[in-house]
Amino acid sequence: MKVVKFGGSSLASGEQLKKVFHIVASDSERKVVVVSAPGKRFSDDRKVTDLLIDCAEKHLSNEDASPTFNAIMARYESIVKELSISEDIIERISNDLQELLNGDKSKPESYLDAVKASGEDNHAKLIAAYFQHEGLNAHYVSPKEAGLFVSDEPGNAQVLPESYDNLFKLREKEGIIVFPGFFGYSKSGEVLTFSRSGSDITGSILANGVKADLYENFTDVDAVYSVNPTFVQSPKEIRELTYREMRELSYAGFSVFHDEALIPAFRAGIPVNVKNTNNPTAPGTKIVNNRAHTNGPVIGIASDKGFCSIYISKYLMNREIGFGRRLLQILEDYGLTYEHVPSGIDDVTVILRQYQFTDEVKEKVKDRILTELQADEVLIEENLVLIMVVGEGMRHNVGTTARASKALANAGVNIEMINQGSSEVSMMFAVKELEEKRAVQALYQEFFVSVPV
Ligand code: ASP
Numbered sequence: 001m002k003v004v005k006f007g008g009s010s011l012a013s014g015e016q017l018k019k020v021f022h023i024v025a026s027d028s029e030r031k032v033v034v035v036s037a038p039g040k041r042f043s044d045d046r047k048v049t050d051l052l053i054d055c056a057e058k059h060l061s062n063e064d065a066s067p068t069f070n071a072i073m074a075r076y077e078s079i080v081k082e083l084s085i086s087e088d089i090i091e092r093i094s095n096d097l098q099e100l101l102n103g104d105k106s107k108p109e110s111y112l113d114a115v116k117a118s119g120e121d122n123h124a125k126l127i128a129a130y131f132q133h134e135g136l137n138a139h140y141v142s143p144k145e146a147g148l149f150v151s152d153e154p155g156n157a158q159v160l161p162e163s164y165d166n167l168f169k170l171r172e173k174e175g176i177i178v179f180p181g182f183f184g185y186s187k188s189g190e191v192l193t194f195s196r197s198g199s200d201i202t203g204s205i206l207a208n209g210v211k212a213d214l215y216e217n218f219t220d221v222d223a224v225y226s227v228n229p230t231f232v233q234s235p236k237e238i239r240e241l242t243y244r245e246m247r248e249l250s251y252a253g254f255s256v257f258h259d260e261a262l263i264p265a266f267r268a269g270i271p272v273n274v275k276n277t278n279n280p281t282a283p284g285t286k287i288v289n290n291r292a293h294t295n296g297p298v299i300g301i302a303s304d305k306g307f308c309s310i311y312i313s314k315y316l317m318n319r320e321i322g323f324g325r326r327l328l329q330i331l332e333d334y335g336l337t338y339e340h341v342p343s344g345i346d347d348v349t350v351i352l353r354q355y356q357f358t359d360e361v362k363e364k365v366k367d368r369i370l371t372e373l374q375a376d377e378v379l380i381e382e383n384l385v386l387i388m389v390v391g392e393g394m395r396h397n398v399g400t401t402a403r404a405s406k407a408l409a410n411a412g413v414n415i416e417m418i419n420q421g422s423s424e425v426s427m428m429f430a431v432k433e434l435e436e437k438r439a440v441q442a443l444y445q446e447f448f449v450s451v452p453v
Contacts, residue, residue, distance in 0.1 A: 001171070003032040003212045005181065005203030008039020008047055009220040010277035011123060014082020020127075021134055023218065023280050024176065032170065032210060033138075034181045034203040035127055037119025038075050048075055048119045049182075049196075056115035059101050060108050072097070076126060085126075085133045093122045109154035113183070114191045120180035120199060128178040137175030143184045146170055148205065150184035150192050157184060157192035159205050159264070167209025179206060200261035204272070208264040215265050217257060218277045224249075224256050224285040226300045226448060231440045236448050240286045241299050245390050248426045252302035252388040262287070297397040298447040303387040303440050305433055307339065308354040309417065311379040312369055313347040323373065324348070330368050334361050339386075340428070342419045349417060351430065354382055384416060385436040389443060390426040401427055403446055411442035 006020050024030050037048040051072045058065035076093050080086075100118055105111045124140050131138035147166025150157035163184070170177060181199025183191055194201045200217060207215035223237035224246075241249075243266040250259035256274055265272050265287075275284035317323055324341075331338055331350065340351040357365075362380060369378050394400045401420055404427060408415055413435045420427035431439045 001031050001210060001212050002027070002029045002214045002216055003034065003203055003207040003210065004030045004216045004218065005034040005199060006036065006277060007199065007217075007219045008036040008049075009041075010039075010218050011035055011037075011127070012039045012041045012045070014079045016277065017079065017083060017127065017130060019277050019280070020218075021131060021136075023277065024131070025134070025136060029213070030176070030216070032177045032179060032206050032212070033127070034179045034199060034206060035120060035124050036181050036199040037123050038079065046071075048072055048123075049116060051075075052115050052119050053112065055101065056112050060105060060111065065101070069097070069101070076122065079126065083130050083133070085130050089126055089129050093126070096122065110190055110192075113154045113193045116193050117180070117183035117191045120182045124178050124180035131176065131178065138178055139173070139175060141170070141173070141177045141179050143180065143202075144189075146179070148184040148202070149187060150194075152186045152188075152190070152192065154192055156195050157186075159184065159201075160187075163205065164209045167206060168211065170206070171210050195258075195260065197255070197258050198260075200258035201264075204261040204264040207270045207272075208268040211268060212270055215270050215272045217272055217274050218280075219256060219274060220276060220278060221256065221274075222276045222279055222282045222284065224254065224274055224300070227440060227444045228253070228303065231303075231437050232444050235444065238285050238299060239283065240288060240291045242289065242291055242392055242425075243287055244425050245299050245392060246287045248388055248390045248423065249300045249302045251304075252386055252428075253304035254300070254302050256285075257287070291392070293393040293396065295393075296391070296447060297393040297400045298389055298391040299393070300390050301387065301440055301443050301447070302390065303385050303436055305383075305385050305436065306354050307351055307384040307386050307430065308357055308380060308382040309384060309430065310350045310352070310365070310369070311347065311377070311381065312349070312373070312375045313377045314373065314375045315346050317346045317348065326373055327369065330365055330372070334365060336361070336365075340419055342417060351384075351386070351417070354384075381416065383433040384430045385433050385439075387429045387431060387436070387439055387443065388426050389429070389447070392425050394427070395424050404429070404443060407442045407446035408439055411438050413439040413442065 010016055039047045055065045055068040128138050128140035149160040149163050181202035183193045226236040226238055243262050272287040273284050338350050338352050342349050366378050369375050389404055415429050417430040
């Protein structure tokens with residue numbers, strides 16, 4: 001049995017939905033189909049989820065939301081027309097959405113989640129109707145009916161463990177199940193969404209729940225590329241990578257597959273196959289537990305912007321009991337999460353995502369570190385990029401770090417920080433944002449183009 005998930009661009013128009021139908025109908029093992037809301041049809045287009053957020057926010061601030069409402073409905077209408085299915089469904093979607101928008105706004109975050117989730121929910125109903133129209137025995141199943149329960153965290157819900165047993169029962173259902181992605185229900189019956197792009201998470205939870213043999217994740221690229229294609233022309237495609245490698249790459253910007261989505265599939269040992277709706281016969285990329293190491297130490301290079309670092313130095317820091325705890329406590333007091341903490345004898349650097357660090361908080365944090373921890377020096381550096389060089393093969397290869405740093409040095413890139421050691425499958429470099437492209441190109445050249453040493 002396979003769980004198949006289709007992303008927004010695969011479901012953005014009637015033409016795309018026809019491809020989806022053929023993919024589902026061509027393999028009788030594709031029993032559970034998880035769908036996103038309609039995504040972008042072209043690069044400047046807007047996702048239905050973004051339109052829904054816009055619409056809900058306008059309602060919350062009592063602005064005129066009708067143009068956005070009409071834009072949302074126009075998306076469903078054009079799909080229904082293209083597929084020549086009964087237009088009754090449009091009226092149902094319109095009434096449901098209208099009711100939702102006029103609903104209880106006393107908890108704005110819950111209101112927003114309910115409106116956001118309707119994008120997938122309505123699309124799943126529409127797609128089930130289309131599949132039936134084409135003669136498939138397909139049915140919409142709601143996350144409520146299936147018992148997909150999540151924590152009460154709007155916009156960032158986490159699956160509750162009991163859901164898996166509930167979802168296992170879906171195996172008994174006849175025909176094809178069309179299941180909306182991106183949301184579940186709290187125990188008290190409220191709709192809650194996962195983080196953005198969370199339909200991948202739903203697919204993975206379902207794959208775990210029904211104990212699928214494979215989780216196929218259909219998107220709009222032939223494979224996961226070894227490096228961002230906007231930096232390197234036609235980069236090498238990755239055929240197979242491990243969950244750990246994928247986790248590290250998606251952490252630093254590989255957005256093909258949601259990083260939270262790996263966990264449920266990984267726990268149940270279900271392989272994931274990322275495939276292209278527009279080219280379904282291409283083998284895609286498989287994410288597995290173990291792979292053969294035949295292609296050198298590095299499988300992929302990822303980079304992500306928007307980091308900053310706090311460098312702290314204090315003579316004899318290594319002998320001071322509780323220094324690290326007190327430092328991190330200061331960050332906690334301002335609700336800051338940190339990403340990495342590379343350290344030396346008398347110094348430590350904390351790396352954070354910059355968006356959470358306002359000028360005001362920055363000054364306060366700096367001040368407290370100087371006064372409360374009596375640091376000798378505190379330096380904050382902004383606009384950093386983290387580059388992750390990832391590969392399980394690194395464990396068995398000597399000299400990978402040396403090759404990477406030499407490649408960066410030859411390209412004239414100044415390394416602000418190196419972190420290697422805690423993770424066995426990656427090394428991390430921080431460089432200035434302006435040097436990102438040059439650095440990534442140099443590393444790609446070293447590990448994928450030049451003859452391996
Ligand atoms: N439609 C949602 C989003 O745009 C979820 C998804 O597509 O996976 O974030």
